[in-house]
Amino acid sequence: MTSVKYPAPMWNDLRRGLWIALAYTALGLGVIGIFLPGLPTTPFILLAAWAAAKSSRRLHQWLLDHRLFGPMVRDWQARGAVSRRAKRLAVLMMSLCAVLMFATAPKWWMAATGTACMAVVAIWLWRRPE
Template sequence: MNDDPPPAPGIPPPPSMPPVPRAARWLLHGFAVLCLALGVIGIFLPGLPTTVFILMAAWAAARSSPRLHEWLWYHRLFGPMLRDWSRGGWVSRRAKWHASFVMALCAVVLFLTVQKLWIPIVASSNMAVVLIWLWYRPEPPPPQ
């Protein structure tokens, strides 16, 4: 993590958080690493949300590991979503469409493979609620 290039000009520094007790710091750091791992797996595994896990990893890292939090903040893939979220809960239109596609794909797979009809109905209903919430999130302003 120390060999990363310096942050790009124009990117604000990550927000700092007040320190937490040592025991909580260890627990939060473990939670951050777990969420980061799940977020990375979610890139490749449909149905496992990447964004939510990266947001939770950044939250926990901000309170437990400034180095990990800074790495996430300036990361090429994860940084933009964290910075957009911190500016007002923004979610890009591309991320919304991607989430919609993956959830629709998961719903189709569930309906085709699960024997008990109530399972895909409940899962699809939950995905629909998440998508409604997601599409109501504000989008970042267009670049100037």
């Protein structure tokens, strides 16, 4: 069986399209996360910026220049830093989600597993520079 050779421009266009789709999907989830408790904003915005940097200069620049998202993206790209305010909000939301999980999960171990994952993320987050 012979392999099909695709022209490089077609592959590059497909790859760029996938990066753009990831960037806009992550941006959309990040914006929804502003209003929906339990859905994180910062990780999705950072993912959107990363994907946009690989595919869309315009979107990446828009994120860098944005009044709300710009500082977190610039801090992350420059030093891998997360603001203290973002850390506090993230831990507060994870704590609220843990309480909700323990109140509503059918089995205690399900809530404990989710809470343990959030605790690992919280520890990692607090070890990041500010």
